[in-house]
Amino acid sequence: MSDATPPAAPAPARPASGPATKDGSERWNQTLRDITGGSAMISLLAVLVALVVGAILIAFTNEGVQETAGYFFSRPTDLLRAVWDAVSGAYSALFQGAIYNFRANNFLTAIRPLTETLTFATPLIAAGLGVGLAFRVGMFNIGGRGQMLIAAGAAGYVAFAVELPAGIHLIVAVLAGLLGGAIWGGVVGLLKARTGAHEVIVTIMLNFVALYLIQFLLRTPGALQAPGSNNPKTPPMLPTAVFPDLFGPRYNLHAGFLTVIAATIFVWWLLSRSNLGFQFRAVGQNPNAARVAGINVKNVYLYAMAISGALVGLAGVNQVLGTLTTGFSSGIDAGIGFDAITVALLGRSKPWGIFAAGVLFGAFKAGGFAMQAAEGVPIDIVVVVQALIVLFIAAPPLVRAMFHLPTPGTTKKPRIRKTNEVVAK
């Protein structure tokens, strides 16, 4: 965790293959190896293994399974049926809650879970983009919670306390939120650039500072507290500042999803098409080399953390202006700031990868609530499965060893997937 060797700069997932060859049969071989040993197959298997582990947990803690296990040797089929019932019930509820509800009588109702998934995915993608961007610059932004809270506070205040014409109001509120997040993140970059303060400490500390600041504002009349109320909660947002529903009132999906798509395109453009993004990546790969090449590393830290904070702030904005428009309390971040870290890791810090990872985790979240309601399986199992997926995806050799897949490439050394510094040695 030293300054010189930034942690967790997940390198762009390069195709795990040896040097490309032009020869036809070689190329075919290589393609085959990439598919079986490369990241797509690994990702799929990782999801599969994680789901199996989740199934084992569900089965072990299921009451019916425990009951039938008591007389396993007299009637073993009972146990197997109980296991099957528990696991298939949970996972089909998860699927129906996340993607398509087969029990609904018309298509428009049946597709509703999918829009729920996208609604849950919206803040996850935004915050994931922020965390991922910081990763690409070699910084670890654990401050998602603080940045989201400040952004939510700023956007929320503009949304309920300021009266503006429709349209402009929404834009101003969103910009206020982005600015709030950018400032809260930018402070971290500024401190790192000017004093060398470690961003991990500063972001953790600022999480708590933001939490207590928002809690104070929420119980102070005239600040964020709803007038005439004693609860630490804001008044509802004015309708002019709320994201409109995308597909009418029967679905929860709101226009915030479009802002997240725009943010994904922006981050893609920033990282792979812009001058600043080039500097970001250069600093992320090797800050010393970047400095020698004439890049102002200090400014890069500042800009990167400010943009990262703004993106995480967008998640907070989406929460208050889209998902929960009836007023919010200090729990508005809902742990998204931390979930975003896993989203960014799963997406390997690439914009569209994060987008996909966010949708997947959104699906888990939407389905998890349905599963909890229908089958009584606590939603925490979803967290376990998510963590396992990231863990397995991060360790391809483990997954390969589990399934006896060939190791791609011709190098004999184990391939290092993440740490660029070691490759350079």
Next chain:
Amino acid sequence: MSTITQNSAPLPSSAPIVKPTAQVRSWKIPITFGGFAVLSLLLFVGLGRGQRGELSTFRLSEGRDLIQLPEVALPTFVTGVFVAIVLVLLAAASAWLVYRHRKIPILLTIVFALLFLVGFLAWAASGSTIPVPGLLIGTVTLSAPLIFGALGGVLSERAGVVNVAIEAQLLAGAFSSAVVASATGNPYLGLLAAMVAGALVSMVLAAFALKYLVDQVIVGVVLNVLVIGLTSFLYSQVLAPSANLNSPDVFPRLNIPLLSEIPIIGPVLFRQTIIVYVMYVAVALVFFGLFRTKWGLRVRAVGEHPQAADTVGINVNRTRFVAVTLGGVISGFGGAYFTLGAVGAFNKEMTNGMGFIALAAVIFGQWHPIKATLAALLFGFATNLQNVLGIIGSPVPSEFMLMLPYVVTIFAVAGFVGRSRAPAADGKPYIK
């Protein structure tokens, strides 16, 4: 160091290595001092609290102490003015020292911090009484899990493995100690289970970091999520329905005879639970182990320069694995504090970010066991100060009191330990 049999490699002498220091004029400390001096002027003098002659009373003894110390009553406003003036003078002195290219003695910093603290307490307790032993007892108690977590982090990171998973180790320890202590009815077995659980978590960390070469920060973050999910799931599915798996006996406070009767220090240090006593031993052991033994030298060697360590015949990955696992044992033990030392039952996510504070203490404490312990004590003190001031009626909103330790840490990190340096090979896997 006399009987070296298993290793023929000559060991470097354990004499302290004197690092050359460059003469750089840094204005950070005077600026920070200046900031605090201005703050004290504003608070203690500007706000004019206690101008009607209120007294701030410091109670130094608890009612059941053998030796009763008298209460110290200070006039609030006069104390505030006095402290503010001295702080301004000290800040000026530090600026003068820096201007003259002289080193600022650590004593100056300590005096400055203590004076500010006394001034602040006097200001906050205007017209009421601060129970000093109570304040400090709570500090030690609340710091216990932080110190265990920080020690685990220091051990692991000194060996070159970044440990972001302290939260996971604490939580795993809390969970398993509650379950085992309830199931067996023996809290000592609970402590054992906590250590095993912490060790298991860090073994996963070590396996992924050392064998599969996964980025260590990623493994740490994911392990945190995994353990949070796992314990929450098992809590909802297994512990919540049957209460007899989640009702461990809480360790009582043990008074150590004689020592516990020393004024102020006695109640603070020697009227604690067994977990805190083990903590004293753990701090000493980790310090001794890391800096006074052959093993510790090896651990630091693989953390700083694994290649050199390998050249002289040290098995880098095995040394790292052992150090990380030991760190997990210590952190896991700290997790038992939550269930067996304080609450008496496991709750979802009951560590509540303490592992991250412990991580901050590791970095704040510059990867040194004693300094990390002091950093953890600072966090514990600030948390407890807020509790105490909440009871006697604090002049500042409680949220700002709660915020204080974190703001101070940011200042400290930016001002004093700006370039805290991690072990050179921290976070890098070693490949031959």
